[in-house]
Amino acid sequence: MMYNQYWGLTEAPFENTPNPKFLYHSKEHEEALFRLLYVVQQRKGAAVLTGIFGCGKTVLGRALLNQLNKNIYRVAIINNPYLKSVELLRSIARQLGVTELCENLSEMSADTFLQRIEEILVNNHRDGKETLVIIDEAHLIRDDDIFEELRLILNFQTEERFLLTLILMGQTELLDKVRKHKPFAQRVALGYTLAPFDLQDTQKYIEHRLGVAGVKNAQLFTSKALEVVFQNSGGIPRRINQICDMSLLTGFNNNASLVDDKIVEDVIASLGV
Known part of the structure; x- marks a missing residue:
């Protein structure tokens, strides 16, 4: 510069990039980070973090990842919410380490991807690993089927716990989208809105x-x-x-x-x- x-x-000092070392811990951001850590570490299922454009959601997500043990947590980060539901499942599966995935949209099967995701979640649990999926800019989701597929992923549980944690981050209109899909909304343990x-x-x-x-x-x-x-x-x-x-x-x-x-x-x- x-x-x-x-x-x-x-x-x-003022780059608009999500560099967590520049995160300023306001009371709002401290509270949001504390709650997200609680949801992840206590395996509460799903959380929704909202706020107006530019309020620091993405950098907060990076700060969250920095506080997690990289030897324990297996993480998938989805930055393109415009995907069709089956493409989203494929992207999650790929980032979690599933190989030999179908590339032809017309041949993709949600059931197949869900099965492969469940397999890797079970394997992670068996190996003492935790699984976290973060979807950024989730207010831009256009395929309503995505919320049903996410609900199904959250159904992957043992008798005692969820096999993964899901965090949706987006602008405040994301809350309306979540509320419209009540079966999914019922699985959201935490909703928090960042204020300016x-x-x-x-x-x-x-x-x-x-x-x-x-x-x-x-x-x-x-x-x-x-x-x-x-x-x-x-x-x-x-x-x-x-x-x-x-x-x-x-x-x-x-x-x-x-x-x-x-x-x-x-x-x-x-x-x-």
Whole structure:
């Protein structure tokens, strides 16, 4: 990043990528992570994490994975919810290690994939392994049959426990989709919605990311600038990152010693956010 050296940074602080080391543990995010860990570690079946676009769901999912023992957990992550139900089952099976899967959509059988998934879940359980399936952007699911197939996967149980944990993450409209499919909804042990940051958390979030990126005990944004960032980002991390990134670039270009409210306002005007 061209402004890193100017501001004393060792790396770019406001990239919109799900890097868990930049996760700011707001009270909201701490609570969400605590609940997701509970569902996974206590084998509660399914959880639904929702929030508006850019509020940190994906990075929270990565933080969850970082807290799980990679020698124990077998994980499938689905990032393409536009799949047909049978394609989704194939993708889950493949990521969990099932081999020799059919590639021709017209020849695919949901029953076959379910059987293969059950086999690997049973094998994982026998070997002392846990199985986790995460579906990101799940609000974009278009094939309603997917919820029935997910319900069937959750039916794979011993007398004492589920054989896998399923986490759906998406924007808030995902809740309506889940509620429409009552047999699946009844298997959801946890629903949690991430709220945007308030002013205090917005300020701490910015300071945290700057600290991770190498700025120690230095105030790069004035208090007024931070207020303007909050007012125009709505406390949404993705928007905060966008505004702060361009503000640092503008400050660098202007040879500024600090990012003030005028710089932020100019950036907001140019971004149209």
